[in-house]
Amino acid sequence: MKLIVTSWRWLVGKTGSAREILHHGFLVSAFFIGLISALFNSLLDLTLPAYNIVLVITSAFIALMWYRSRFHGEFQRMAWLFCALVTFVMLPGNWLFNHGATGPTLLFYLMASAYVLAVLPANPKRRGIIIIGLMFMPWALLAFEHARPGLVSRYASEGIRFLDMGFSYTLAFGLLSVVIAGYARRIHEERDIANAYAARLERLSLLDSLTGLYNHRAIHKQAEAWIRRSQSACLLICDLDHFKMINDNHGHPYGDTVLEEFSRHVSQLTQEFSGEAGRYGGEEFMILIPGTLATARQFDRCLRERCEASPLLHGVILFSTGASELHPDDTLSSWVKRSDDALYHAKENGRGRLMVDKDLSVI
Template identity: 45%
Template sequence: MKRLISQGYQTVWQLIVGRRSSPLQRMHLAFLFFAALVGLASAVFNLALALTSPHHNGALLVFSSIVIWMWYRARWHGEARRMAWWLCLLTLFVILPLNWLFNQGMQGPTLMFFLMAAAYALGVMPHDGWQRRLVLMGFVVMPLLLLMLENANPHWIAPYSERVGQALDLGVSYLLNVAILIVIVSGHMVRIQREQQRSASYAAQLETLARLDSLTGLLNHGAFHAELQSRLPDIAKGKPYVLLSCDLDYFKHLNDTYGHPYGDEVIRTFAGLLRQTAEEAGGVAGRCGGEEFAVLLSTGLEQAKAFDRQLRVLCHDHCMRHGAIRFSSGLASAVPGETIPRWTERVDRALYMAKAAGRNRLATCDTSISPLNDWPSVT
């Protein structure tokens, strides 16, 4: 039973405000719909208790009909902003002044309705432009003018015939204004929640982008070193880690000979192959600057050497327009208690050894260099 009631409520609510409307449009549509109901309820209530003249009740019924038409145009024809503007004008300069004159002026509930209408206008009117300034100025000036008018001509306002009628009118009007206020505040709360979710999503995206290299999509220098730092507790417990540094061979020659766009293509291609190989091995890859890359592997030296060989095979198989990508590598295992700068220094020393020995080869900080003289040269 509760489920059926909930589904029925959701169906009616979606009929009123739509499925794909923004939070602002939903608040506007809900306000229009309930404003029409409030006008209708006020006319019936005033008529039943004979609180106001039949002409005023007729004006309320006309107002309700116009607002329902506005809701229809905003809901089904996408004219939410235009209808918000016309509703503010109609409420500010026609309905509420008439309600003031025919519904006991300052003794009646009109000031409460002015306040709710102003809260609505603040939410739906554009944040810049003359329309917003005009409407907000009107909600400040119009009640003051009506108060001055009533003070100068009190005989224009018909008083309540009895205190019971005044109490009922003010009590019901208060409840209606609370209902309107709930609609307005709920709409603003949904907007705030939606904006918070959007801000959190953008913040997460920015945080991710701040960690990635813009050209390759790999971790940038800072993010990769943060990854190294985060593994120090595991290293202290004896878990094996290996750091592999790769530097593209003769990259300046490629840039100078074939142009920087081709150089960027080489970097992106190598980064893609490096990411693929690292993900398969459960490692983390990053671009440490220029044509230099690094991989953190949770393996021993022999598995890291196999990783290097696999990467070279991929580079050879994905031969580019001007030859296969060739690179030199330096390798070093983590040592418990060693600092990150000391570890990377040993890796860099191994990389320099590989370059000094002729490039296109792997070296470690504590073993001999492994030549790869049978690989094709870059053309």
């Protein structure tokens, strides 16, 4: 059993899309069905010997299409070719030489329709041709048989017909199983893709588009979570000094560069301190780090050193910081207000420095 499963996975491929795997599975099934049908027809003398030879040649051609699709990346081309071959050549031929409306061809047209709707590439013109063919070719064949009944082969007896219909049903059941398995795989694949996009969109909704840090709403949620955990933590609010002047003198594109570079330093350093960071608004940034005010001082010192070590075109990035430590009875508003008050005093006392709420002393 394990060998059969391994062989089947090799035949259909393990890394392709659900459509490709269904396509390869259907081609493999059609190949074996062609050979088995030729043998069955020969044993029961159901069709002309020449038609059985055609079935064998067609099976070999299907094997070639499988090979080109499976190992040469020609899935779309081979899918279109196989759909056209089945709709306009193979099944009409089967209708004429395998007993027309009294035979199994209509059943195989339904199986082909299920396959086509699952794998046919979304080329509007080609898709339209195949779908119209599947819808109206049986009608054309029925009309042809009605007008020229003598050109369609007939069963030698009702017993032979019942046997052929039962055999064809078994083959169609196998094809239908392949198609249903392909649809199930495609549903799972599309569900996984949808979940991945949903997760990505959810993450993007939390991020600031320019800096890649948390946006205002998301960093507030992070701060509220830290408060609920009642852990030892500090909240820093950093404000870029004279940022309006930077925009006025050097242009907004350069201002965006300043924000991006500062955010890069903040992001890297915050990760090293096991914290969280977000763009609070404009040129202000909110940073959460575990620890005491001593940790906040260390963070601020490291951030200034990194800015000084990588000056931009028009100088080093300068900023002011206000910090406060989380109190047991803090709410988000009270915690943010104390850091914001400290930031205000840092800016009032010359900028380019850290102030903490504990004593509002210059560090």
